[in-house]
Amino acid sequence: MKNTTVQAAVAVLLRRFLGLSLAVILSAGMAAADQQTGVVEVEGYATIVADRKDLAREAALQNAFRRAVEQVVGVALESKTVVKDSELLNDKIFSKSKGFIKTYRILGEKVDGDAFRILVFASVSRHKLEQGLDNAGLLIKKMGKPRIAVVVMEQNGFGNAIPGGVVENGLVSSLGKRGYALVDRQAMLAVQHEAVNKQGDQTDAVVRAAAAGGAEIVIVGRATARSTSALSGTNLRPVQVTVTCRAVEVDSGELLATVTATQQALHVNPATATSEAFEKAAAELSEGLQRQMIAAWTKRLTGLRTLRMTVSMIPQTDIKRLQDALKEQVGQIEEVHDRGYRDQQLRLDLEVTGGFREVIDELAALGLEQDSLKIIGYSAGQVQARWQGRPSKGGRVK
Known part of the structure; x- marks a missing residue:
């Protein structure tokens, strides 16, 4: 009877322990999810000086706002960026924390010795924060400072569509000021030539030409004017x-952004009016394109995408070793799916986080003892590799 009672008591304690553990795990997961959406619970504090509790309370509230923004910035940026650029973050973001708070609710407040403490439930504006981080050039670092090519076919005074006009120059100037790496003009000549000679939708042709020029993203557009x-x-x-532009990732062919801007201008000279209207359109396009690109990049950095991989010349006996190495050594690979093997050619689907180029760089450095994996090509979300086995004693490749 005694043993039965002890067992029942142990079972009750075990259920309580498991319930508490599950609650802790769920609350941690919810906290992480809340930080992703910009909703956080934080405590602010400040020292009470000369018994001025009112001033200490306001200072504690401002401290809570700062800590809320710091938490959301910690989700938006890599930790090494936060440490390295702490002075820039303090100057451009944290010192202006209140401006990033959408709403807040005070959950509790108290005097604790010579300090005032206040518990706040705050909603941080992710849009304003990302805009602030972008203005400070910090989101570009997270994106890896991709090289961008810009080609906008602009209708001139004779009705012909040519590249290198007001809109294109305006976009290049705006992107350059934001810290984006731009493909130099010399490398852009082939891209522009392709755009001029291509009839109709020139996106695919321009993307291919931009890839040859070293671009990772190409912004392609068309501008028309009516007087x-x-x-x-x-x-x-x-x-x-009216100007329409699309931002396309060269490696994957993924559409990152699409924006249309319509502007008007008045002048005695129609050419001058056209230039003024194009300048205003370029400013509108720049903001819209950057906002959508950042949103796409942020979503990508927290989500999974499929990179299709083909490996030629790989013996069947080495397939499992390669798959294990991919999962163990490449941090951005979450899952490896075998899609078939024939004539010493292996097809894999890699579920990855982050950018394809970063994953491909890690694939090229994969450690396989005496064997190696050589990247022979990649484009549009696909990578081709060749297995290079170690030579056997007879000089033949294993």
């Missing part, structure tokens, strides 16, 4: 322009 007769009683000529 009407002068306004009644004046010499002013109204001009309306």
